[in-house]
Amino acid sequence: MNSYVVGMDIGGTKLATVVADASGKILQKVRKPTETEKGPQHAVQRLLEMVDETIRLAGLKREDISAIGVSCGGPLDTKTGVIYSPPNLPGWDSLPLKALMEAEFHIPTTIENDANAEALAEWRFGGGRGHNYVLYMTMSTGIGGGIIANGQIYHGANDSAGEVGHQILLPNGPLCRCGKHGCLEALCSGPAIARRAQEAIRKQPKPNTALLELTNGNIDCVKSEHVLEAVRNGDSLAISIMQETAYYMGWGIANLVNILNPEIVLIGTIAIAAGDLLLDPIRQIVADMAMQRPAEVVKIMPAQLGEAVGDLAAIALVIDD
Amino acid sequence: MNSYVVGMDIGGTKLATVVADASGKILQKVRKPTETEKGPQHAVQRLLEMVDETIRLAGLKREDISAIGVSCGGPLDTKTGVIYSPPNLPGWDSLPLKALMEAEFHIPTTIENDANAEALAEWRFGGGRGHNYVLYMTMSTGIGGGIIANGQIYHGANDSAGEVGHQILLPNGPLCRCGKHGCLEALCSGPAIARRAQEAIRKQPKPNTALLELTNGNIDCVKSEHVLEAVRNGDSLAISIMQETAYYMGWGIANLVNILNPEIVLIGTIAIAAGDLLLDPIRQIVADMAMQRPAEVVKIMPAQLGEAVGDLAAIALVIDD
Numbered sequence: 291m292n293s294y295v296v297g298m299d300i301g302g303t304k305l306a307t308v309v310a311d312a313s314g315k316i317l318q319k320v321r322k323p324t325e326t327e328k329g330p331q332h333a334v335q336r337l338l339e340m341v342d343e344t345i346r347l348a349g350l351k352r353e354d355i356s357a358i359g360v361s362c363g364g365p366l367d368t369k370t371g372v373i374y375s376p377p378n379l380p381g382w383d384s385l386p387l388k389a390l391m392e393a394e395f396h397i398p399t400t401i402e403n404d405a406n407a408e409a410l411a412e413w414r415f416g417g418g419r420g421h422n423y424v425l426y427m428t429m430s431t432g433i434g435g436g437i438i439a440n441g442q443i444y445h446g447a448n449d450s451a452g453e454v455g456h457q458i459l460l461p462n463g464p465l466c467r468c469g470k471h472g473c474l475e476a477l478c479s480g481p482a483i484a485r486r487a488q489e490a491i492r493k494q495p496k497p498n499t500a501l502l503e504l505t506n507g508n509i510d511c512v513k514s515e516h517v518l519e520a521v522r523n524g525d526s527l528a529i530s531i532m533q534e535t536a537y538y539m540g541w542g543i544a545n546l547v548n549i550l551n552p553e554i555v556l557i558g559t560i561a562i563a564a565g566d567l568l569l570d571p572i573r574q575i576v577a578d579m580a581m582q583r584p585a586e587v588v589k590i591m592p593a594q595l596g597e598a599v600g601d602l603a604a605i606a607l608v609i610d611d
Numbered sequence: 612m613n614s615y616v617v618g619m620d621i622g623g624t625k626l627a628t629v630v631a632d633a634s635g636k637i638l639q640k641v642r643k644p645t646e647t648e649k650g651p652q653h654a655v656q657r658l659l660e661m662v663d664e665t666i667r668l669a670g671l672k673r674e675d676i677s678a679i680g681v682s683c684g685g686p687l688d689t690k691t692g693v694i695y696s697p698p699n700l701p702g703w704d705s706l707p708l709k710a711l712m713e714a715e716f717h718i719p720t721t722i723e724n725d726a727n728a729e730a731l732a733e734w735r736f737g738g739g740r741g742h743n744y745v746l747y748m749t750m751s752t753g754i755g756g757g758i759i760a761n762g763q764i765y766h767g768a769n770d771s772a773g774e775v776g777h778q779i780l781l782p783n784g785p786l787c788r789c790g791k792h793g794c795l796e797a798l799c800s801g802p803a804i805a806r807r808a809q810e811a812i813r814k815q816p817k818p819n820t821a822l823l824e825l826t827n828g829n830i831d832c833v834k835s836e837h838v839l840e841a842v843r844n845g846d847s848l849a850i851s852i853m854q855e856t857a858y859y860m861g862w863g864i865a866n867l868v869n870i871l872n873p874e875i876v877l878i879g880t881i882a883i884a885a886g887d888l889l890l891d892p893i894r895q896i897v898a899d900m901a902m903q904r905p906a907e908v909v910k911i912m913p914a915q916l917g918e919a920v921g922d923l924a925a926i927a928l929v930i931d932d
Contacts, residue, residue: 365904423768435870444760446872447744450905457778457866458900468902545778549756549870551767579779581789583686584771 292356297604300362302378307340309348310605318348330382359607364403371401400607406443407603409436414606416594417556425552430559433475474542483514500525540575547580556593613677618925621683623699628661629922630669639669651703680928685724692722721928727764728924730757735927737915738877746873751880754796795863804835821846861896868901877914
């Protein structure tokens with residue numbers, strides 16, 4: 291009777307392990323800091339212990355678990371289960387995580403990059419349910435993505451598909467974390483929105499914006515959350531930053547709509563917080579810039595799983611239909 | 612013993628029907644003009660007659676045929692087999708071509724948009740053989756595309772996926788046939804290359820370019836073929852037009868490489884004619900603009916089937932592995 295699964299969400303600041311039943315219902319969760327400075331061996335040892343602890347807390351035994359799903363920052367190889375130096379996990383160079391887990395627990399382990407796993411979770415448990423073609427986009431520190439077609443993650447040749455945040459819109463635009471210029475991410479991620487807001491304030495001879503009140507006059511402290519709050523207060527500078535954000539997001543999504551023809555585009559974090567304030571102008575831009583046939587079928591919505599997406603991402607990898 | 616198939620290639624100027632054996636080898640072909648001015652009923656009647664004629668010329672009977680594959684300009688619905696007013700087939704409004712064929716021949720008929728069918732043909736018979744993730748791009752009057760993942764056409768929500776030529780690079784750029792501005796197609800299709808060359812000549816106070824010799828001084832007659840010929844003769848204006856073309860193509864393909872992570876990108880007509888003269892600078896731009904991991908795995912090559920692609924596109928739809 292092994293109808294339970296373990297999910298493992300590996301981030302740069304924290305590790306989480308969960309145990310879920312066959313329907314994906316989470317029964318127990320354990321969280322610990324990653325402490326990347328102590329290296330991957332430390333984190334892996336911690337994960338092994340956390341799995342056993344979570345199983346025990348759920349009142350189960352190792353033999354009750356049929357599979358382990360792992361959601362982790364890429365790049366990684368889903369076939370071999372080897373992780374290749376994700377930016378948020380320094381030192382995790384060619385780490386054979388799948389092999390390490392299978393050697394310890396003797397059950398199949400599936401490893402997936404986090405945006406892809408989250409896309410699958412949205413398809414299985416969230417806003418993508420019932421849709422054959424789902425495009426999921428993260429929108430927080432970076433802009434990542436995952437493509438689901440007929441219930442399957444679209445992996446691409448070496449598990450790199452779905453890097454929708456690195457489509458280049460302005461080749462002479464701002465530098466992106468990836469080293470290129472003018473990627474969608476360099477224009478619309480949280481830090482990019484903050485940077486554009488800060489630049490706009492500095493350009494004003496006598497800045498008059500709620501953004502300064504929200505940050506006690508410290509321009510460097512302006513974040514995307516402040517922009518959103520100031521928009522709600524009717525601040526004109528913040529509104530123009532939000533409109534610009536919607537324009538670039540709409541342009542990027544229009545291109546993706548033409549290329550991928552999704553039934554639904556689900557956008558995370560910032561789009562969840564902003565809601566229609568951001569999504570309505572994005573929808574308008576997509577209607578203007580995408581081709582009519584794919585545009586008339588696509589829905590653009592906030593992702594539904596919110597904070598729970600990390601745990602469900604790992605679980606979604608090992609739940610059957 | 613029905614181990615033969617019929618392929619039907621429906622274009623705005625000509626219709627073609629072929630009969631092939633189970634391996635895809637074409638045994639006979641019949642070609643007739645479409646005569647779109649006579650309307651869809653005329654063309655459909657002609658197609659029905661052409662099928663019987665092709666079967667007869669191949670020394671076969673109707674009962675030897677197991678399936679019909681149809682490659683046709685979109686938009687169309689692959690599930691219902693209804694064609695919705697393709698730009699090159701005026702009057703073909705909600706034409707139930709699959710139903711019409713199946714009523715006459717009583718065998719399964721598969722209808723697919725031409726770029727998708729050509730992509731499948733390149734995967735099955737051409738440059739995409741042995742690859743799991745193939746991106747095929749047409750590059751002639753327009754820029755179309757087809758995405759093959761694990762031997763399947765990536766259709767999208769309403770059979771509109773793969774419109775890679777309508778990703779917008781320059782929102783304030785030249786008007787595209789689709790009604791938007793600055794699409795990849797509006798910059799790099801044959802007519803777009805010709806237009807950019809003509810504009811560049813007109814900007815020169817004293818035009819000195821082989822392009823004028825090739826067209827007897829008639830700027831309006833400059834075509835993309837002339838640009839290519841002039842590049843081979845070392846003409847500097849033509850070389851700059853070709854470099855600009857490679858830049859836009861490389862930019863668009865870099866975005867597609869990040870989104871789709873293909874093993875191979877196969878480009879038709881103009882890229883076949885130009886070869887490495889165009890493809891080498893495109894490869895360089897993709898290496899510069901795409902992310903490292905998907906860029907290091909992708910091959911960018913001319914499509915292999917050339918003129919035969921139309922017939923093989925229709926056949927590829929109904930050949931099994």
